[in-house]
Amino acid sequence: MKILRVIVSLLVFLGGLAALKAPHVAHLRPYSLVYPSSFGSRFTIPENNPLTEEGVALGRMLFYEPLLSKTNTVSCSSCHQQSLAFSDNRRLSIGVSGKPTRRNSMSLANLLWVKNLFWDGRVSGLEAQAAFPLTHPHEMGQSLEISAKKLSKTRLYPPLFKEVFGGATITGDQITQALSQFERTLISANSPYDRYLEGKYQLSATEKRGLELFMRGPAPERGVRGANCAHCHGGVKLFQEVFHNNGLDSIAVQDKGRQEITGEASDNGRFRVPTLRNIALTAPYMHDGRFATLEEVLDHYNERMFHPSNLSHELRTATNVEGGKTLGLTSAEKKDIIAFLHLLTDSTFITNPAFANPHPKNKPIR
Numbered sequence: 001m002k003i004l005r006v007i008v009s010l011l012v013f014l015g016g017l018a019a020l021k022a023p024h025v026a027h028l029r030p031y032s033l034v035y036p037s038s039f040g041s042r043f044t045i046p047e048n049n050p051l052t053e054e055g056v057a058l059g060r061m062l063f064y065e066p067l068l069s070k071t072n073t074v075s076c077s078s079c080h081q082q083s084l085a086f087s088d089n090r091r092l093s094i095g096v097s098g099k100p101t102r103r104n105s106m107s108l109a110n111l112l113w114v115k116n117l118f119w120d121g122r123v124s125g126l127e128a129q130a131a132f133p134l135t136h137p138h139e140m141g142q143s144l145e146i147s148a149k150k151l152s153k154t155r156l157y158p159p160l161f162k163e164v165f166g167g168a169t170i171t172g173d174q175i176t177q178a179l180s181q182f183e184r185t186l187i188s189a190n191s192p193y194d195r196y197l198e199g200k201y202q203l204s205a206t207e208k209r210g211l212e213l214f215m216r217g218p219a220p221e222r223g224v225r226g227a228n229c230a231h232c233h234g235g236v237k238l239f240q241e242v243f244h245n246n247g248l249d250s251i252a253v254q255d256k257g258r259q260e261i262t263g264e265a266s267d268n269g270r271f272r273v274p275t276l277r278n279i280a281l282t283a284p285y286m287h288d289g290r291f292a293t294l295e296e297v298l299d300h301y302n303e304r305m306f307h308p309s310n311l312s313h314e315l316r317t318a319t320n321v322e323g324g325k326t327l328g329l330t331s332a333e334k335k336d337i338i339a340f341l342h343l344l345t346d347s348t349f350i351t352n353p354a355f356a357n358p359h360p361k362n363k364p365i366r
């Protein structure tokens with residue numbers, strides 16, 4: 001089975017169109033987003049925050065700016081490191097307080113297409129999201145007003161903010177807007193899997209078996225073996241924006257996930273389906289980082305899952321053994337799926353100089 005899809009670089013002029021409606025950016029250069037046409041254009045960029053080259057560059061400086069934290073030591077990049085696809089390698093992250101965050105840090109790839117952010121989808125829009133880590137006592141722990149004041153006292157930032165946003169003073173909203181502009185440019189679409197879809201990469205035998213198992217649902221009565229991962233982690237971006245309970249606990253007590261937002265018992269232990277792009281780089285896994293390796297993740301889906309009453313139907317019923325109660329993959333098949341997951345690593349995303357720390361080392365230019 002060979003899936004052929006053509007990936008076309010598409011220049012999006014939305015930034016340009018929005019610029020016309022936001023007069024303060026008329027003198028700035030619109031930023032062109034480049035992404036495969038298969039990713040689709042189902043996203044919105046707020047009209048009052050169009051992407052500009054200058055705004056994205058400022059957002060990148062802020063993403064790597066420790067002055068935005070109470071201790072002047074923590075930046076967004078402390079928990080979202082480019083080499084790890086903008087996640088970190090801890091089970092729970094550590095910010096200004098030294099106390100662990102409640103959840104595992106998330107990768108920041110292809111957020112342009114995500115509406116409801118965080119593991120429980122509690123915030124919509126990147127502008128609103130950014131205020132959470134900035135002010136959270138365990139993350140950066142500083143009010144937006146103080147952050148704006150600290151930046152105003154530097155030599156570096158006031159002219160940059162003035163150029164991008166106009167106005168005489170730096171505001172908290174401008175900080176979250178610039179950060180969001182940068183985050184919207186973090187597009188990951190150049191893994192070996194993408195090249196395979198373009199017909200430019202030949203799968204090894206194990207990768208091919210892994211891909212087939214990942215994509216197909218099992219049907220033992222017809223001799224079809226599968227793991228049905230694509231049911232939730234499918235599509236070219238490797239996620240669907242839906243919430244599911246994937247059987248991590250019999251009852252979610254400590255962290256009830258989506259239930260904390262909706263109040264519905266049926267949402268207990270439901271979390272947003274995360275993208276599997278760059279998954280080999282973003283260990284440990286799940287909202288609480290409970291699994292250290294992809295092997296442990298596969299063991300979970302294959303034989304360890306709990307069966308709470310709201311376990312996703314597909315996970316409850318999928319089995320490769322007639323009448324079986326678990327997925328029933330062989331250990332070789334689990335390895336095949338992991339080989340496929342490694343194909344999702346985009347080495348250009350994690351080394352792209354446009355996403356790296358722009359501040360010169362050992363040379364404070366403030």
Ligand code: HEC
Pocket residue numbers: 063074075076077078079080093094095096101102103104105106107108111114116117118119120126129130133134138139140179183
């Ligand atoms: C101390 C570690 C830490 C710092 C610092 C931090 N984050 Fe995060 N980030 C996290 C954790 C943990 C989560 C998941 C939290 C949750 O789901 O409740 C997260 C989630 C996110 C998400 C959601 C991604 C998604 O797919 O829904 C975005 C966006 C994000 N962070 C951006 C930022 C930005 C921008 C900054 C800097 C202003 C920042 N983070 C600073 C730890 C951190």
Ligand code: HEC
Pocket residue numbers: 227228229230231232233243244245246248269270271272273274275276279282284285286287288297298301312314315337
């Ligand atoms: C019914 C939907 C569904 C199916 C089917 C499914 N998953 Fe998931 N997956 C999820 C959800 C929801 C999460 C997040 C759960 C959490 O953290 O509480 C998740 C998390 C993950 C993670 C951790 C991601 C991260 O960033 O930490 C991996 C890896 C993963 N799944 C792989 C797979 C594989 C491999 C399969 C097939 C064997 C599969 N999933 C099948 C819903 C699903």
